[in-house]
Amino acid sequence: MPEQTTGPRPTLEAVAARAGVSRATASRVVNGGAGVRPPLVEKVRRAVDELGYVPNHAARTLVTRRNGAVAVIIAEPEFRIFSDPFFEQQVRGISRELTAHDAQLVLLWVEGPGDHDRIARYLGGGHVDGALAFSLHNDDALPAVIDRTRIPVVYGGRPAPGTSPAVPFVDCDNRGGAREAVRHLVDLGRRNIAHISGPDDQTSAIDRLHGYRDVLIDADPTLLSRGDFTEESGARAMAELLDRRPDVDAVFVANDLMASGALLTLRERGVRVPEDVAVVGFDDMASVVRRTSPSLTTVHQDIEDMGRLMVKLLMRLLDGTGPASPASVITPTSLVLRDSA
Amino acid sequence: MPEQTTGPRPTLEAVAARAGVSRATASRVVNGGAGVRPPLVEKVRRAVDELGYVPNHAARTLVTRRNGAVAVIIAEPEFRIFSDPFFEQQVRGISRELTAHDAQLVLLWVEGPGDHDRIARYLGGGHVDGALAFSLHNDDALPAVIDRTRIPVVYGGRPAPGTSPAVPFVDCDNRGGAREAVRHLVDLGRRNIAHISGPDDQTSAIDRLHGYRDVLIDADPTLLSRGDFTEESGARAMAELLDRRPDVDAVFVANDLMASGALLTLRERGVRVPEDVAVVGFDDMASVVRRTSPSLTTVHQDIEDMGRLMVKLLMRLLDGTGPASPASVITPTSLVLRDSA
DNA sequence: CCACCCTCTGAGAGCGCTCCCAGAACGAAC
DNA sequence: GTTCGTTCTGGGAGCGCTCTCAGAGGGTGG
Structure with a gap:
C-alpha cells in the first residue's frame, strides 16, 4: 500500500x-x-x-535521450479527416501498438501551412522519438517540412512521388487489389467494365486506377469517370458513365463510399445489380458495406493492422534494429464477395 | 542560417x-x-x-516540474466515439486552444477497465501537467481512477453525481436549452408535447429530460419515450409514441440523431411536420440538421468553444491563477428555428 | 588454503537546464 | 572623490536519473 x-x-x-x-x-x-x-x-x-x-520521466529522458513518445501528425487539409472511419481505425491500431511498446501518442493537428513552422519546431525539438504521418494530397508541403526535421518518420499510404526518395511507408496493395477486383469482373464474363476513380492527387486513387489498367490494357477512355471519394461524386460519376456508355455491364469503383453512391444511381435508373451491372468497391468499410443494397462486393484491407505496422516499422527504425534502409510494407488485400458482383 | x-x-x-x-x-x-x-x-x-x-525539453522539465503537455483521455466504452462529429469538434477546440498555450496534446485512448492501471500510472507519473476527460456513463469507473491520481483535470460534460464532489467541468446548459425548446413548442400552441429522452446514465440526457419536466410539470408519462441517442432508437421511440398517443402534436427529442430518426418515422406514417407534429432536436449537429426534411429546429451548442473552455479552465487551474475552487462553466445554448417546428 | 575468475554492487560523473544569490558595474548624490 | 543604491551578470548548486567502471564478494580449481 x-x-x-x-x-x-x-x-x-x-x-x-x-x-x-x-x-x-x-x-x-x-x-x-x-x-x-x-x-x-x-x-x-x-x-x-x-x-x-x-x-521521473524527464530525468530519464535527459540521460537516455529517448522520451517514449511518438507524434501522430494529422493534417486536415479540407474537412473532417478525423471523423473519417478510415482514420479512426488506423489511429486505433496505432494507439494499441504504441501502448504495447509503452510509448505515448502525441497528437499534432495541422490545420494548414501556417502550422508548419510550429510543427517543425516541435518535431525538431526532440520532444518525440519519431513521427507517424499520412500521405494526403500530392501537393502538400507538409512531408517536406517533416523530412527537414530529420526525425524518423513512417507514412501511412504511399507518399507522393515528389517526396524524399525513400521514406518508409505502410500501404495496402492498392494496385494488386484493384487487379483482383477487375479480374473478378472479367471472370464473370463482363465485357464493358468501367472504373470510377478517385482524385488524381492521391496515390491510392492512382494506384487503383493503375490496377484497373493492368488488367484492361486498352480499356476505352469513355469507360473512365472520376470522383473525389465522396458518395455524391460516385453517384454523379455513375450517371455520367450510364449516359455515355449505356452498354456498361460492370464498374470497379475506387472506394466504397463512391460505390454506394453509384449503387444509388443504378437503382434510381432501374438498373439491376448485379444482373445488369456488377459493382465492386474498395476498402471494405463496415459502415458503408452493411447498408448498401445489394450488399457490396469489395476489396478488403486491414486498416487497423496497417496502423500497427506503421508503429512497428517506426520502432524498428528507432531501435536501429532491422534494415537500415527504409523497408516499406505493402499489406495484402482480399476480395470479399457479396451480392453486388 | x-x-x-x-x-x-x-x-x-x-x-x-x-x-x-x-x-x-x-x-x-x-x-x-x-x-x-x-x-x-x-x-x-x-x-x-x-x-x-x-x-532541451527534458532538462527544462526536470527543473521546472512543468512539461507543457496535457492528456486528453478518450474512453471508448462501446463504439465509435472518435468518429463522432461531436467529439471531433470538441477535440479540435481543445487542440487549437492548447496550441495557443504552447502545450501539447497527449492522447490517451482507454479501451476498457483493463487500461485503467496503465492510465493511472501515466497520469500519476508526471508526464503531463493536467488532463481533460469526458463524462460518459454514470457507471464508468474511470473518473475515480483519474481522481485518485490527484492530477488537475477538467471534464467535458457534467460528471455523474457519484463523482468526486466538485470536479470542474464544462457543459452546455442542457436543462435551460431543453426548457427553451419545450417552451417554444408550448408557445406554438401545442398541447400534447412528448419527449424522446436519451440513455438515463448520461447526465446530458438526464438534464434535458429535467428541462422538459421543468416546463411541463405534470406531463403524462405516456408522452415519454426513451432512446439511446442513435437514429434507429429515435425512429423506434417515435413509433411507440405514435402508437400510444395518436394525439401527440409535438416532440422534443434529446438529440439531433434521434430527431432525424423520429422524422423518418413520421414521414413513413404520413404525419406532416410541422403541421401535425412539431419536432425540436438538440445539438445542432451540422451533418444531421442539413439532411433532414424538413430541416430541423434544434438547440444549438458551441461544441468547439466548449473544448477551448476546457483548456482555459485547466490552464487557470495549473497557473494557480483564478479561483482555487473548481469553478465549472455552463455555456449558453440557443434555439435555432428551422422548418420542423 | 590460496589464487583466480566471474558475478554483483555502488560510487560518481554527468545529461541540460533554471534559479538563487553574491558580487560587478555603473550612475547619482553628497 | 567617495559612498550608496540600483541594475545586471555569472558562478554554482541541484533537479532525478542512467551508466561506466572499479572493486567487493563468493565460488571453484589447483
Missing part, C-alpha cells in the same frame, strides 16, 4: 535508501532487474510499492 | 559561449529576456539563430 504522503514524490534515492541498496541497483531493478540477485530485487520492489515510487 | 552540423544539438552552454555571456544570461534571453540589457539580448538571439539552438 503506497504511503499517501502528500509531500514531494519519492525519488530513486529514497527507494534505494529504503531497500538498503545503492541508487544504481535500485535503477537496475526498476528497469527490469537484469543482473541483480533475486533477494535484492524483491527488496527494491517492495520499497517501490511502499513508497509509491514512479520514475 | 543555422549551422547544419550533424553533431549533437547545441546546448545553452554553447549559445552562451558564442554570445560571450554566461549560461544564466543566455537562459534569461531564451525565456523572454526580461532584465537583460538590449545589446546582450541581441547577441544571444543571434547566437541562438546561428547555432540553431533548441532548448
Whole structure:
C-alpha cells in the first residue's frame, strides 16, 4: 500500500535508501532487474510499492535521450479527416501498438501551412522519438517540412512521388487489389467494365486506377469517370458513365463510399445489380458495406493492422534494429464477395 | 542560417559561449529576456539563430516540474466515439486552444477497465501537467481512477453525481436549452408535447429530460419515450409514441440523431411536420440538421468553444491563477428555428 | 588454503537546464 | 572623490536519473 504522503514524490534515492541498496541497483531493478540477485530485487520492489515510487520521466529522458513518445501528425487539409472511419481505425491500431511498446501518442493537428513552422519546431525539438504521418494530397508541403526535421518518420499510404526518395511507408496493395477486383469482373464474363476513380492527387486513387489498367490494357477512355471519394461524386460519376456508355455491364469503383453512391444511381435508373451491372468497391468499410443494397462486393484491407505496422516499422527504425534502409510494407488485400458482383 | 552540423544539438552552454555571456544570461534571453540589457539580448538571439539552438525539453522539465503537455483521455466504452462529429469538434477546440498555450496534446485512448492501471500510472507519473476527460456513463469507473491520481483535470460534460464532489467541468446548459425548446413548442400552441429522452446514465440526457419536466410539470408519462441517442432508437421511440398517443402534436427529442430518426418515422406514417407534429432536436449537429426534411429546429451548442473552455479552465487551474475552487462553466445554448417546428 | 575468475554492487560523473544569490558595474548624490 | 543604491551578470548548486567502471564478494580449481 503506497504511503499517501502528500509531500514531494519519492525519488530513486529514497527507494534505494529504503531497500538498503545503492541508487544504481535500485535503477537496475526498476528497469527490469537484469543482473541483480533475486533477494535484492524483491527488496527494491517492495520499497517501490511502499513508497509509491514512479520514475521521473524527464530525468530519464535527459540521460537516455529517448522520451517514449511518438507524434501522430494529422493534417486536415479540407474537412473532417478525423471523423473519417478510415482514420479512426488506423489511429486505433496505432494507439494499441504504441501502448504495447509503452510509448505515448502525441497528437499534432495541422490545420494548414501556417502550422508548419510550429510543427517543425516541435518535431525538431526532440520532444518525440519519431513521427507517424499520412500521405494526403500530392501537393502538400507538409512531408517536406517533416523530412527537414530529420526525425524518423513512417507514412501511412504511399507518399507522393515528389517526396524524399525513400521514406518508409505502410500501404495496402492498392494496385494488386484493384487487379483482383477487375479480374473478378472479367471472370464473370463482363465485357464493358468501367472504373470510377478517385482524385488524381492521391496515390491510392492512382494506384487503383493503375490496377484497373493492368488488367484492361486498352480499356476505352469513355469507360473512365472520376470522383473525389465522396458518395455524391460516385453517384454523379455513375450517371455520367450510364449516359455515355449505356452498354456498361460492370464498374470497379475506387472506394466504397463512391460505390454506394453509384449503387444509388443504378437503382434510381432501374438498373439491376448485379444482373445488369456488377459493382465492386474498395476498402471494405463496415459502415458503408452493411447498408448498401445489394450488399457490396469489395476489396478488403486491414486498416487497423496497417496502423500497427506503421508503429512497428517506426520502432524498428528507432531501435536501429532491422534494415537500415527504409523497408516499406505493402499489406495484402482480399476480395470479399457479396451480392453486388 | 543555422549551422547544419550533424553533431549533437547545441546546448545553452554553447549559445552562451558564442554570445560571450554566461549560461544564466543566455537562459534569461531564451525565456523572454526580461532584465537583460538590449545589446546582450541581441547577441544571444543571434547566437541562438546561428547555432540553431533548441532548448532541451527534458532538462527544462526536470527543473521546472512543468512539461507543457496535457492528456486528453478518450474512453471508448462501446463504439465509435472518435468518429463522432461531436467529439471531433470538441477535440479540435481543445487542440487549437492548447496550441495557443504552447502545450501539447497527449492522447490517451482507454479501451476498457483493463487500461485503467496503465492510465493511472501515466497520469500519476508526471508526464503531463493536467488532463481533460469526458463524462460518459454514470457507471464508468474511470473518473475515480483519474481522481485518485490527484492530477488537475477538467471534464467535458457534467460528471455523474457519484463523482468526486466538485470536479470542474464544462457543459452546455442542457436543462435551460431543453426548457427553451419545450417552451417554444408550448408557445406554438401545442398541447400534447412528448419527449424522446436519451440513455438515463448520461447526465446530458438526464438534464434535458429535467428541462422538459421543468416546463411541463405534470406531463403524462405516456408522452415519454426513451432512446439511446442513435437514429434507429429515435425512429423506434417515435413509433411507440405514435402508437400510444395518436394525439401527440409535438416532440422534443434529446438529440439531433434521434430527431432525424423520429422524422423518418413520421414521414413513413404520413404525419406532416410541422403541421401535425412539431419536432425540436438538440445539438445542432451540422451533418444531421442539413439532411433532414424538413430541416430541423434544434438547440444549438458551441461544441468547439466548449473544448477551448476546457483548456482555459485547466490552464487557470495549473497557473494557480483564478479561483482555487473548481469553478465549472455552463455555456449558453440557443434555439435555432428551422422548418420542423 | 590460496589464487583466480566471474558475478554483483555502488560510487560518481554527468545529461541540460533554471534559479538563487553574491558580487560587478555603473550612475547619482553628497 | 567617495559612498550608496540600483541594475545586471555569472558562478554554482541541484533537479532525478542512467551508466561506466572499479572493486567487493563468493565460488571453484589447483
